Amino acid sequence: MTNLTIDIFKKMLDRALVDIKAREDEFSQLDAQTGDGDHGTAIVAALSATTKVAANGTEFKGMLNDIGFGIMLETSGSTSTLLGAFFLGMSDVANGTELSAEDMKAMFSGGLTNVRKQTKAAVGDKTMMDALIPAVEAIEGSTATDIKQILAEGAKAAIAGADATVDMVAKFGRARNYGERSKGFMDSGAASWSCMFNSFAEAI
Amino acid sequence: MTNLTIDIFKKMLDRALVDIKAREDEFSQLDAQTGDGDHGTAIVAALSATTKVAANGTEFKGMLNDIGFGIMLETSGSTSTLLGAFFLGMSDVANGTELSAEDMKAMFSGGLTNVRKQTKAAVGDKTMMDALIPAVEAIEGSTATDIKQILAEGAKAAIAGADATVDMVAKFGRARNYGERSKGFMDSGAASWSCMFNSFAEAI
Amino acid sequence: MSTVKTKFINNPENVTAELLEGYVLAYPDQVKLGAENIVVRAHAKSEDKVAVITLGGSGHEPALSGFVGEGMLDASVVGDIFAAPGAQRVFQALQMFKRDAGILLVVLNHSGDVMSANMACQMAERAGIKVKQILTYDDISAGIDTPKEDRRGLAGCVPMIKILGAAAEEGKSIDELIEIGERLNPKIATLAVAMKYCIHPQNGAMITDLPEGIMEIGMGQHGEGGGGRQPLVSADETAAQMVDLLCRQMKPQAGDDMMLIVNGVGATTHMELSIVFRKAYKELEARGLKVVSGRIQEILTVQEQAGFQMILAGLDADHLAYLNKKSDAPYWTTIGK
Amino acid sequence: MSTVKTKFINNPENVTAELLEGYVLAYPDQVKLGAENIVVRAHAKSEDKVAVITLGGSGHEPALSGFVGEGMLDASVVGDIFAAPGAQRVFQALQMFKRDAGILLVVLNHSGDVMSANMACQMAERAGIKVKQILTYDDISAGIDTPKEDRRGLAGCVPMIKILGAAAEEGKSIDELIEIGERLNPKIATLAVAMKYCIHPQNGAMITDLPEGIMEIGMGQHGEGGGGRQPLVSADETAAQMVDLLCRQMKPQAGDDMMLIVNGVGATTHMELSIVFRKAYKELEARGLKVVSGRIQEILTVQEQAGFQMILAGLDADHLAYLNKKSDAPYWTTIGK
């Protein structure tokens, strides 16, 4: 498949919600290690908002914008702003009802750009950025033409990035104050965002 | 021994304090069944006041009066008023530095009379009165001339009275609201007062 | 270091003295220690007004000393944890506040408190001190229409004190105060519910060992029970049950003005208390009753027990006006209107 | 009936909505719901004055909505349990309070809150709404002289809000308010200590499982840790350690005027808080510092966790005056002087 239609994109969101819901407790428990134990609840709430809003979407820009605002109406802590910013950033770039592979890459880049306006966290800081940045970079750098293949490369990078957070010391978020004690657990946000990128690839 | 000297009386108080201290936890635990679990603390505090004040006593009336007030300065709940009233009532009757057996009987009767001014509880209501009333009645009714024997009869009656509280339903104090649920435990105050009467006899 | 491993305390024997000292250091504009275990106002009320005094054990903070201040109490006589102060201490406070206008002693119906108060008043009489008592007996757990001797004094004493304190500040005579209070007494009712034990700070005993998932409506306020145990139900069901029992006792009429207080006794959060208040309010509303005075607060606690007391009162116009009057007591500050 | 068997709640999903509803029903003279999850004053402040607004998750009651009222906040934007409200909701509140004098948004330094506030302010800018932020970062658990980005916002936001609210009421401009607040920020420091877990009311998770007899100084306020665990010591030793750490950060000079607040976070009793206050006061006194403003209260809780926060601040004369000004916020009522 070379083009991303709006219907396929909606399927990607649906799949992400299903997969994230299945692992909700795991994400909350990761957050409970060094945070307040609610990341599972938060990411499920945020993704539920995406699919609810997406149902009425007819073209990318408006739908992504509405999804972004929909997420930000959720009371889901850090997650609502970060995921909301991601969708708003995608909306800044995407147009129409069907995206070429290049358009899709640009859309994800736009998402990352806007998340970066919300947080200075970089790779190595033990946050969701450890999944998001490698994922978007892999997507941008992919030489494949099949969108499933491109997204699969993104997913692989996201999962590797999330795995790497286990040995990191947290520099952002509630885990920051734990210092060395934050080692030994995967970051909850990196775990859930990598799960989401994996679902995107699997949904196609 | 036919007369109660002030020194013997002080020994009786000392012995009561020692015996009550040894069973402090037991009295608190009885109180914890249907009350607030502090009767052991309370009765120890009250009896500590008696021996402390008695140390300076030179004749019965003044010493008993000072003991009564000393107890009432304690923050020991129901116990401070009941035991304080007991000593004030004894002070109302006792005189001099040595009491005959009859004087001693009258002294205990005076104590009971004053406690009765503080509470309407009677035998069967599951309070310290179940120990105090039989004890004083046995002392009053004793035909013995030896004060140890008289006090031993009082002790025996007090202990029997306390034992009988196990099957009673509480009508006074914090246990009252438990109704039928208050059955099956000895009343903490009956237990401690019977212990005290037993110590009085044993001390001679 | 104490043997009690679950509290921030020092030598358990000193808890009462130390907590009172900390309290008056925090609120020096309102309160000070008048003598050992006697908390008085920082600025005394004028002597031509009736002094309002209460007594009771510690361990219930902020009650009762938290309500000393302009517009509420003149003094609080404090016993040790859950223990009435001895009669001597109460008498000492009565001596301090001796005045022609008289002293009104607010006594919660518990054996220890009642006996201490009675004996102190006997002593005061001999010393020519004018003092009268008013007994509070708001607990209805012993059953609807139980004689007042069998009803314990729970946190309903606090709004009673607010009302009497405001009326005394206004210059009401001791007999007028008693009329105001006795008119409120039959119209005020309280029920306590608990779902978790607490630890006695001095002897370390676990008080009311309620298993997880079990609650008891009809608790006393020293851990002692008195109601019936039942499986824990939702906040709404709990609130509805309690409002129902309270209304059966008080028999309010549609249109009546009501006071509703949800008093946290320890570990139960303000979050839960607010959720309970919401349902109680709606239950009263459904009966045509008007909540004209509300409060969600820890006013009288039972150490770290989980649970709350629900206090309901029918208010006459003057009672409501007194509730709304100014008070600078540290734990019931009211701007006044 | 919820799966959480230790709390009086209904459907866990509704806790925030229900607690806010209960709260405004209890205090209708002071507060009301302006929109979903937005608590506003019952009687709005005049539009020529700067509006002071804050935001934050629920589960900390009475914070932060308990401080809405004359002399304190104009509005509080509420998230779900321990979760920042989304930026959209904050923006909605900013729209409601749009005014020429501007809006001051008080933000506690937590990722979620900061990001929500930033994005809401970006949206507000585009909509022509004048809004400025002030960040609070009073936690010193990350170490002495840590840069402010690494310091969390704890309960020190509450006296900050009291001061800013009083100054706004007086008609100070938004820039003047920021000057007043930023002058206080480096002079205020907080440490939290905990010794027992709490239960998240929605997912039932046990937060901070501290074994009996162990405490941790340097806690956050959502159960997250950050300090070091150590065996539980006496109240006096705990207080002395905390005062020492706070003073090392703040380096107050003998003769300085200080504010001392001991904030209970849940299951720790007023009795214990008062005992801790006593020792902290004496420690400050021994350093030649003058406690001119004190408070022992649950102002910001962490569910039923056992523990407390100690908040210390050096006060300039105007800060003290603003602390003493009138407020009718339900959980920080001040008569005013």
Ligand SMILES: Nc1ncnc2c1ncn2[C@@H]1O[C@H](COP(=O)(O)OP(=O)(O)O)[C@@H](O)[C@H]1O
């Ligand atoms: N400042 C930040 N920058 C990047 N990611 C962050 C930041 N703060 C938090 N996160 C991410 O959010 C996750 C926690 O999300 P969640 O539990 O929903 O929010 P909260 O911390 O508000 O409870 C963290 O594991 C981390 O990945």
Ligand SMILES: Nc1ncnc2c1ncn2[C@@H]1O[C@H](COP(=O)(O)OP(=O)(O)O)[C@@H](O)[C@H]1O
């Ligand atoms: N009204 C009363 N009349 C007689 N005895 C009483 C009364 N109230 C309490 N008691 C006695 O006091 C005992 C409890 O004493 P204690 O625990 O020291 O006081 P408190 O109940 O104030 O905690 C009860 O077991 C009972 O024997």
Ligand SMILES: [Mg+2]
């Ligand atoms: Mg979290």
Ligand SMILES: [Mg+2]
């Ligand atoms: Mg007892």
Ligand SMILES: [Mg+2]
């Ligand atoms: Mg007691």
Ligand SMILES: [Mg+2]
């Ligand atoms: Mg959270």
